[in-house]
Amino acid sequence: MESRLQHIFLTPTFLAITFAGVLGTFTTTALAAEASDLDLEPLVVREPERREVRVDQIDSEDFEIGVNAGIFHFEDFGSDTSRSLRFAYHVSEDFFVEAIYGESRLGETSFERLSGGSPLLTDAERDVTYYNVSLGWNIFPGESFVGGRWAFKGGLYVVAGAGSTEFGGDNLFTVNAGVGYRFIATDWLALHVDVRDHYFESDLLGSMEAKHNIEFSGGLTLFF
Amino acid sequence: MKMTHIYKLLVLGFLSGLAVETHAIFDSYQPTVLVSDPYLELRTGPGRGYPVFYVAGQGDEVTILKRRTNWFKVRTPRGKDGWVHFQEMAHTLDLEGEAIDWGQKDLSDFTRRRWEMGFNGGDFGGASSLTGYVGFALTPNISLQIEGTQVLGKFSDGVIGSANILMYPFPGWRLSPYFTIGTGIITTKPHTTIVQAEDREDEIVHAGLGANLYLSDRFMLRMEYKRHTVLTSRDDNEEIDQWKAGFSIFF
Numbered sequence: 001m002e003s004r005l006q007h008i009f010l011t012p013t014f015l016a017i018t019f020a021g022v023l024g025t026f027t028t029t030a031l032a033a034e035a036s037d038l039d040l041e042p043l044v045v046r047e048p049e050r051r052e053v054r055v056d057q058i059d060s061e062d063f064e065i066g067v068n069a070g071i072f073h074f075e076d077f078g079s080d081t082s083r084s085l086r087f088a089y090h091v092s093e094d095f096f097v098e099a100i101y102g103e104s105r106l107g108e109t110s111f112e113r114l115s116g117g118s119p120l121l122t123d124a125e126r127d128v129t130y131y132n133v134s135l136g137w138n139i140f141p142g143e144s145f146v147g148g149r150w151a152f153k154g155g156l157y158v159v160a161g162a163g164s165t166e167f168g169g170d171n172l173f174t175v176n177a178g179v180g181y182r183f184i185a186t187d188w189l190a191l192h193v194d195v196r197d198h199y200f201e202s203d204l205l206g207s208m209e210a211k212h213n214i215e216f217s218g219g220l221t222l223f224f
Numbered sequence: 225m226k227m228t229h230i231y232k233l234l235v236l237g238f239l240s241g242l243a244v245e246t247h248a249i250f251d252s253y254q255p256t257v258l259v260s261d262p263y264l265e266l267r268t269g270p271g272r273g274y275p276v277f278y279v280a281g282q283g284d285e286v287t288i289l290k291r292r293t294n295w296f297k298v299r300t301p302r303g304k305d306g307w308v309h310f311q312e313m314a315h316t317l318d319l320e321g322e323a324i325d326w327g328q329k330d331l332s333d334f335t336r337r338r339w340e341m342g343f344n345g346g347d348f349g350g351a352s353s354l355t356g357y358v359g360f361a362l363t364p365n366i367s368l369q370i371e372g373t374q375v376l377g378k379f380s381d382g383v384i385g386s387a388n389i390l391m392y393p394f395p396g397w398r399l400s401p402y403f404t405i406g407t408g409i410i411t412t413k414p415h416t417t418i419v420q421a422e423d424r425e426d427e428i429v430h431a432g433l434g435a436n437l438y439l440s441d442r443f444m445l446r447m448e449y450k451r452h453t454v455l456t457s458r459d460d461n462e463e464i465d466q467w468k469a470g471f472s473i474f475f
Contacts, residue, residue, distance in 0.1 A: 052318060052322075053257060053288075053318045053324045054255070055324065055325065055326050055327045056327055057253045058253060058254075058255070058288055058291045058296070059253065059289075059290040059291065060292065061290055061291070061292050062292060090293050091293070091441055091442060091443050091473065092293050092294065092440070092441055092443070093270065093271050093272070093293045093295065095443070097343075097471065097473065099343075133343040133354075133356070135471065140273070141272070141273035142269075142273025143268065143269070143273070143274060143275065153268060153269045153274065155271070155273060162345045162352075162354055163354065164354060164374055164376060168416060169416045170381065170415045170416055171374065171376055172376060173351075173352035173354070173376035184269065187290070187292075187297065201378070203378075203415075208378065223292070
């Protein structure tokens with residue numbers, strides 16, 4: 001029985017068929033592999049360079065920083081020059097948020113000058129520092145015309161906000177409101193003219209009184 | 225006086241230097257887009273108050289130079305520079321003819337904001353208060369906040385520095401309420417016109433609730449009520465109510 005099976009399995013015919021079968025399998029695999037290699041060929045080709053627009057990488061210039069100089073009139077205490085730093089963020093075409101830090105100086109009251117008595121404040125107590133944070137509204141934006149030849153870019157804005165005024169060692173809650181004009185000289189440079197009322201209550205002269213203090217100023221700002 | 229002049233000149237010099245520098249660095253990315261509408265209106269400035277002076281035609285490739293709020297400064301193939309509003313730019317395509325993602329800020333950006341800063345004012349136990357803050361969101365529900373407050377009263381003024389945790393139960397709402405707790409230090413200084421009392425420094429703890437209202441772009445309004453407990457060295461602690469309202473910007 002065993003020898004008979006061996007005989008069948010080892011016959012040249014069987015071996016030939018088996019060999020052919022194995023060879024056939026190999027060949028078709030090889031051919032299939034070659035075919036799929038051909039299919040893959042186009043994937044190796046480089047993709048064209050992507051030209052997607054990335055909006056967040058465009059240079060945006062919504063911040064404004066600059067310096068102001070002007071004249072600060074203090075109720076009862078005369079006028080003096082003022083200097084300030086201005087920082088603004090333009091939230092939209094219409095609205096901006098503005099922070100100002102400045103310094104000025106109190107003069108003498110008419111009482112001090114006329115009575116010839118002792119001064120109400122020492123020299124150091126007359127130094128004024130102030131800050132405020134305001135919301136601004138570009139109420140009349142657009143071009144302005146001077147004569148027939150000149151057109152200026154810019155616009156009128158109004159601001160209102162709150163802050164603190166410090167002099168004589170005390171800090172006073174101060175509300176400010178005003179109006180200004182922004183001349184846009186170039187895309188990144190602007191000139192400002194401002195008129196602003198700084199309102200606070202003070203009891204420095206005996207009783208608690210409302211004080212309106214007017215500041216006229218001009219300045220230069222840069223957009224970045 | 226001379227010193228302030230020199231100081232001013234230095235500041236101006238520094239600022240102009242900074243401006244030139246920032247222009248040199250950031251002017252590099254200037255993508256080109258394709259006009260797909262029949263025309264694209266160019267204005268002389270970044271605002272609706274400025275006149276239209278030039279019109280780019282359909283199929284023109286315009287280069288975006290820079291942006292201010294919702295206005296884009298573009299250069300046409302003929303070399304004209306002008307400002308175009310976002311709503312018109314939104315109809316342009318990239319050079320492969322695909323729509324562009326203009327990344328306009330909306331309610332979902334308000335919900336997912338990370339950094340925010342704001343300013344508000346109000347009443348602090350009868351005195352006026354001014355507060356500036358910076359906040360950072362750990363998740364849309366929880367954020368950390370550092371606050372500086374100046375208290376300005378009739379008889380004294382003071383400064384509060386505090387750290388707070390805010391919890392937003394509904395961060396996806398346009399009017400999003402929150403709860404807050406925090407702690408800090410309050411320094412009180414009596415006014416010079418009253419009596420020569422001593423300055424005081426006390427610990428302060430507070431709890432409160434408030435709400436943010438999303439307006440548009442990066443802008444929101446904030447209203448808040450806080451109950452402060454000043455941990456004084458005297459027998460009784462002091463309880464102070466604070467109401468405030470203001471605006472914030474997020475990034």
